[in-house]
Amino acid sequence: MVAETAGLLEIDGLTRRYGTIVALDGLSFSVQAGQVVGFLGPNGAGKTTTMRAVFGLTDLDSGEVRWNGTKVDQPARRRFGYMPEERGLYPGMLVGDQVEYIGRLHGLSAADAATATKMWLERLGVADRASSKVDVLSHGNQQRVQLAAALVHEPEVIVLDEPLSGLDPAGIDDIGAVLVERANAGCCVLFSSHQLDLVEDLCESVTIIDHGKLVASGRVDDLATSGQRRLVVRVDGERDAAWARHLPGIVVSETNGGEARLVLDESIDSDVVLRAAMAAGRVTEFSFARRRLSEVFREALA
Amino acid sequence: MTQQIILAVVVVFVAARLTLRYRRHRARPASTSLPPATSSAPSSKPPRRSVLVSVFGDAGLVAQREIRERIRGRVFQVGTAIILLVVVAAIVIPVLTRSKSQPERVGVVGALSAPLRTAVSATADGIGTTMTFVSEPDQSAADADLRSGKLDLLIVDAEQVVVATAISAGDTSTTAQLAGAAAQTLGTAAAFQAAGLTAAQADAISHAKPVPVLGLRPAATGHHKPSPASVVTLVLVFVMLSQYTTWILTGVVEEKTSRVVEVLLAAVRPAQLLGGKVLGIGLVAAAQASLLVAVALGLSKAVGSDLLHGTGALTVLVALLWLVLGYAFYCWVYAAAGSTVERQEQVQSLAFPLVVPVVVGYLVSVTAAASGTPNTFLDVLAYLPPTAPFAMPTLVGLGAATWWEFSISVALSVASTIAIARLATSVYRRAILRTGRRVRIRELMSAKPSASPRT
Numbered sequence: 234m235v236a237e238t239a240g241l242l243e244i245d246g247l248t249r250r251y252g253t254i255v256a257l258d259g260l261s262f263s264v265q266a267g268q269v270v271g272f273l274g275p276n277g278a279g280k281t282t283t284m285r286a287v288f289g290l291t292d293l294d295s296g297e298v299r300w301n302g303t304k305v306d307q308p309a310r311r312r313f314g315y316m317p318e319e320r321g322l323y324p325g326m327l328v329g330d331q332v333e334y335i336g337r338l339h340g341l342s343a344a345d346a347a348t349a350t351k352m353w354l355e356r357l358g359v360a361d362r363a364s365s366k367v368d369v370l371s372h373g374n375q376q377r378v379q380l381a382a383a384l385v386h387e388p389e390v391i392v393l394d395e396p397l398s399g400l401d402p403a404g405i406d407d408i409g410a411v412l413v414e415r416a417n418a419g420c421c422v423l424f425s426s427h428q429l430d431l432v433e434d435l436c437e438s439v440t441i442i443d444h445g446k447l448v449a450s451g452r453v454d455d456l457a458t459s460g461q462r463r464l465v466v467r468v469d470g471e472r473d474a475a476w477a478r479h480l481p482g483i484v485v486s487e488t489n490g491g492e493a494r495l496v497l498d499e500s501i502d503s504d505v506v507l508r509a510a511m512a513a514g515r516v517t518e519f520s521f522a523r524r525r526l527s528e529v530f531r532e533a534l535a
Numbered sequence: 536m537t538q539q540i541i542l543a544v545v546v547v548f549v550a551a552r553l554t555l556r557y558r559r560h561r562a563r564p565a566s567t568s569l570p571p572a573t574s575s576a577p578s579s580k581p582p583r584r585s586v587l588v589s590v591f592g593d594a595g596l597v598a599q600r601e602i603r604e605r606i607r608g609r610v611f612q613v614g615t616a617i618i619l620l621v622v623v624a625a626i627v628i629p630v631l632t633r634s635k636s637q638p639e640r641v642g643v644v645g646a647l648s649a650p651l652r653t654a655v656s657a658t659a660d661g662i663g664t665t666m667t668f669v670s671e672p673d674q675s676a677a678d679a680d681l682r683s684g685k686l687d688l689l690i691v692d693a694e695q696v697v698v699a700t701a702i703s704a705g706d707t708s709t710t711a712q713l714a715g716a717a718a719q720t721l722g723t724a725a726a727f728q729a730a731g732l733t734a735a736q737a738d739a740i741s742h743a744k745p746v747p748v749l750g751l752r753p754a755a756t757g758h759h760k761p762s763p764a765s766v767v768t769l770v771l772v773f774v775m776l777s778q779y780t781t782w783i784l785t786g787v788v789e790e791k792t793s794r795v796v797e798v799l800l801a802a803v804r805p806a807q808l809l810g811g812k813v814l815g816i817g818l819v820a821a822a823q824a825s826l827l828v829a830v831a832l833g834l835s836k837a838v839g840s841d842l843l844h845g846t847g848a849l850t851v852l853v854a855l856l857w858l859v860l861g862y863a864f865y866c867w868v869y870a871a872a873g874s875t876v877e878r879q880e881q882v883q884s885l886a887f888p889l890v891v892p893v894v895v896g897y898l899v900s901v902t903a904a905a906s907g908t909p910n911t912f913l914d915v916l917a918y919l920p921p922t923a924p925f926a927m928p929t930l931v932g933l934g935a936a937t938w939w940e941f942s943i944s945v946a947l948s949v950a951s952t953i954a955i956a957r958l959a960t961s962v963y964r965r966a967i968l969r970t971g972r973r974v975r976i977r978e979l980m981s982a983k984p985s986a987s988p989r990t
Contacts, residue, residue: 285797285968288797288800288801289800289801290797290800290801290968291968307803307804310801310802311802313801315797315798315801317794317797317798319794319797321793321794321795321797321798321799322793322795322798323604323789323790323793323795324789324793325604326604330603334596334600335798335799335802337596338593338596338597338799338802338803339802383798
């Protein structure tokens with residue numbers, strides 16, 4: 234029993250209603266430590282409510298959150314790190330003081346908090362802003378400080394709500410690298426995002442929810458190779474894949490810069506598609522492909 | 536007298552310097568902990584911080600942050616300086632205007648017997664000044680000294696008082712008063728002598744005791760001397776209480792609107808966060824108030840102010856106690872109110888109803904203290920916890936409260952503070968994480984807690 238639940242964050246049957254609105258509808262999934270897990274879903278799916286529930290920031294109608302097989306309580310949450318969706322820092326407090334303070338609230342000694350703060354601000358490239366007030370920092374730097382505040386106490390479980398939104402590519406690379414490194418160090422890392430390309434690059438696994446329920450979950454590789462076959466076809470002069478839209482048993486999943494991604498029914502022979510493509514113009518690309526995460530997402534919600 | 540005032544100013548200056556240095560010292564660990572010298576950070580922290588944490592745990596950490604951030608803030612530093620200046624001015628200015636610091640110099644030409652000298656000196660005491668006699672060789676030398684200002688007035692042969700400039704009707708200067716009083720004393724002495732009274736008889740007449748005045752009905756309770764100390768302390772209690780409760784309100788609102796509360800409550804319980812805030816701001820408030828009282832009492836002793844006479848010192852200490860009780864009561868109310876706010880702009884409309892009882896208690900008390908007349912309304916307010924912090928010290932200052940009345944009021948205040956703290960913590964816990972709109976009281980009282988939908 235212990236072995237099965239060690240390093241496992243279990244979201245079990247969470248239900249949360251606000252009047253007639255059902256935010257979480259018996260949501261259950263689990264997150265294994267040692268990997269970065271993307272938490273996906275359309276706006277209003279219940280992602281933030283779920284994350285807040287992990288930290289006891291929302292009252293639940295039913296369900297519980299467990300870590301290592303034990304229901305999460307206040308002492309357990311001290312070993313968790315949280316980065317909320319709406320950034321939360323004292324506007325007028327110095328960056329270094331702030332990160333140190335949050336480290337201390339999570340149980341670090343004064344000396345450890347000072348050392349860890351220095352280390353994380355350096356690691357996230359904002360060490361030179363330690364003596365600045367938060368409200369004079371750029372959006373990207375505030376986000377780095379917020380992440381430092383979530384990580385300063387070396388948490389076992391890291392939950393981040395949209396940590397990459399509004400960041401420049403350098404910021405995304407830095408923060409992404411830190412998340413992967415934490416997961417490799419054995420932490421449980423769950424983060425939500427709408428930037429599916431980034432999630433595909435960073436995450437080993439994803440969990441997709443909608444209307445407060447789980448719709449898909451698994452390793453990105455498994456999800457990508459599952460489902461119907463799909464072809465990537467590029468035909469000169471055909472940017473919106475009009476040639477493929479009338480073919481029976483074919484769905485145009487995406488068109489992107491002249492590249493058409495086609496989902497094939499079991500009954501369809503790819504030769505039929507190739508002939509149709511050749512009839513439409515010069516074929517410059519024709520290959521089978523994995524499902525993209527965006528396709529996994531869209532098809533899971535369909 | 537001048538020396539005492541200089542001494543007092545020096546004391547205030549040194550106190551201000553020490554306070555500043557203390558603040559810098561406290562501010563230092565935080566700002567230097569990030570540049571390379573890491574080892575300095577833990578060791579340079581004042582020991583009181585660790586005491587806070589070891590006694591109160593996470594709430595102590597929260598309190599520590601409040602103390603550091605408050606003391607570091609410019610608003611606090613400037614505010615403390617201004618309040619200190621007001622206190623110093625309120626004590627020093629009356630002393631300065633009360634009397635000349637130089638003794639009056641009274642020239643004597645011809646004979647002035649020892650009993651008359653004693654009598655004239657006594658009149659100087661009577662008008663609140665001191666004087667010295669200067670023997671002059673003759674009239675012309677004395678006139679010259681009077682003109683040049685070496686003498687303030689001149690007594691010639693115990694029959695005549697001379698001043699440099701004739702005294703007009705409305706002149707209330709010390710010299711004019713002394714000249715008038717000395718002239719009266721000498722005239723009376725001459726009249727006694729002319730009537731052939733012995734020195735003992737003359738003395739008996741001068742020190743005659745008035746006969747008693749009896750009333751048929753007992754005096755109406757309550758006309759007391761206006762108490763300037765009481766008025767000044769009431770103003771200060773009002774200013775400081777308003778300041779501290781505003782800190783609580785804006786502090787809670789800041790945490791909620793900046794959403795930092797989500798990060799904090801992911802680690803500590805709402806009651807710990809609220810308790811720590813109340814504790815931290817309370818300690819800063821107590822330190823500031825104690826500094827003021829220490830300066831006020833020390834300074835009035837140094838310059839010989841009236842503040843320490845009669846019930847003055849008692850009023851100050853009672854006011855300090857009630858400042859603490861008032862803070863303890865109001866801090867919970869303001870914290871609970873702050874937690875229901877969604878945007879910073881709502882603070883104004885929220886603060887108004889909270890300020891009303893404070894203002895009413897303050898105005899009624901100040902009016903009573905200034906006129907020296909307690910009234911029934913004030914008596915009632917002295918037992919209501921929201922107004923007692925002003926009304927009860929006023930009654931004490933007027934000498935119109937017995938010890939048991941005082942104790943009942945304190946007990947009522949403490950009991951209601953405990954009740955209000957529980958209620959406020961419950962409201963705070965439910966409201967602080969809710970966003971989207973102002974939280975209504977009814978929703979907070981309803982059985983089932985709910986939060987705004989956020990996904």
